[in-house]
Amino acid sequence: MYDAMLAETVTITGHNGDEIEAYSARTLGAGPVGGVVVLHHLPGYDRQTKEFTRTFAAGGLNAVMPNLYHREAPGAAPDDAMATARASGAIPLPDERIVGEVAGAAAYLRGLTNSNGKVGVIGHCSGGRQSFLAAVSLPLDAAVDCYGGHVVGTPPQGHPLYGMPPLVDKTAGLTCPLLGLFGVDDAAPSPDDVATLEEALKSNGKTYEFHSYEGAGHAFMQVDRPNYRPEAAVDAWQHIWDWFGRYL
Amino acid sequence: MCTYLTEKVTVSGSGKGPSGWFKLTDASVYFDHPVHAQAEHTLNIDFLDPSAGPSARVAVELTAESARELARAIQATLDSAPPGLIS
Numbered sequence: 001m002y003d004a005m006l007a008e009t010v011t012i013t014g015h016n017g018d019e020i021e022a023y024s025a026r027t028l029g030a031g032p033v034g035g036v037v038v039l040h041h042l043p044g045y046d047r048q049t050k051e052f053t054r055t056f057a058a059g060g061l062n063a064v065m066p067n068l069y070h071r072e073a074p075g076a077a078p079d080d081a082m083a084t085a086r087a088s089g090a091i092p093l094p095d096e097r098i099v100g101e102v103a104g105a106a107a108y109l110r111g112l113t114n115s116n117g118k119v120g121v122i123g124h125c126s127g128g129r130q131s132f133l134a135a136v137s138l139p140l141d142a143a144v145d146c147y148g149g150h151v152v153g154t155p156p157q158g159h160p161l162y163g164m165p166p167l168v169d170k171t172a173g174l175t176c177p178l179l180g181l182f183g184v185d186d187a188a189p190s191p192d193d194v195a196t197l198e199e200a201l202k203s204n205g206k207t208y209e210f211h212s213y214e215g216a217g218h219a220f221m222q223v224d225r226p227n228y229r230p231e232a233a234v235d236a237w238q239h240i241w242d243w244f245g246r247y248l
Numbered sequence: 249m250c251t252y253l254t255e256k257v258t259v260s261g262s263g264k265g266p267s268g269w270f271k272l273t274d275a276s277v278y279f280d281h282p283v284h285a286q287a288e289h290t291l292n293i294d295f296l297d298p299s300a301g302p303s304a305r306v307a308v309e310l311t312a313e314s315a316r317e318l319a320r321a322i323q324a325t326l327d328s329a330p331p332g333l334i335s
Binding site (some may be wrong): 072160 | 298301303
């Protein structure tokens with residue numbers, strides 16, 4: 001199997017036609033193959049998420065991860081960028097902007113010479129919520145939500161997300177099959193939140209598959225972090241490959 | 249979980265970052281996922297000068313317990329400063 005890949009920092013066109021930094025990882029195989037938009041977690045556009053992005057290319061897909069904090073801190077170290085975004089009040093990032101960045105990333109993937117035109121989206125943590133957001137807002141072919149909190153429920157007054165209608169209310173607009181990967185010990189999303197989301201998917205007749213892991217909490221796929229659960233993460237990766245294999 | 253909540257404080261003083269000392273104008277305080285500390289959530293403080301760019305930052309990530317102890321120590325130190333030193 002020809003498994004050559006190219007991974008590099010690129011510039012893509014994102015929300016509002018703005019140029020933003022992104023990390024691209026592409027298989028050099030002739031394809032045609034599907035593409036994956038990777039949405040990084042709240043701590044930022046970091047080494048671990050770039051490694052996660054490269055994994056898709058190593059497995060024969062194309063992938064691109066927009067730097068969601070590019071506008072706040074272009075060229076900054078990922079943790080400095082997150083801190084700058086936080087200090088300027090930009091976190092949580094506006095939903096409209098996230099959708100625009102994903103749309104731009106999807107166009108980038110579809111424009112690659114070995115693209116088969118299919119695009120999926122995957123995110124962790126805040127990226128998991130954003131993955132669901134993208135899947136109810138854009139025409140996509142597959143979505144993966146890794147423990148995204150605040151898809152369900154109404155945050156309390158004073159919370160930055162207060163007043164926004166719960167994303168689960170938009171489930172009817174889901175454009176693609178959804179894979180959900182959750183930890184049973186996670187508080188956000190809690191097992192009740194996951195059940196509520198599942199009910200919405202069922203009642204709207206959506207194609208989905210959920211896996212909740214015992215002994216795993218939030219961020220169980222995050223390497224280098226104390227919440228990493230290798231057994232759950234390995235199984236979750238298997239489901240991710242199976243999902244994208246089916247739909248991309 | 250991502251808590252998103254951030255307390256922002258105006259500060260005055262100096263901090264020592266990767267490039268040396270710089271003046272501080274702001275601090276962000278939040279209890280959320282750390283980047284380096286080995287804990288699920290930490291009390292994170294970013295001492296900043298936004299006008300000098302994102303790298304003008306001194307960052308700490310503390311367990312909740314040690315952050316409370318630090319807060320206690322800060323208060324105790326100020327309370328016990330010799331009279332007249334703090335205007």
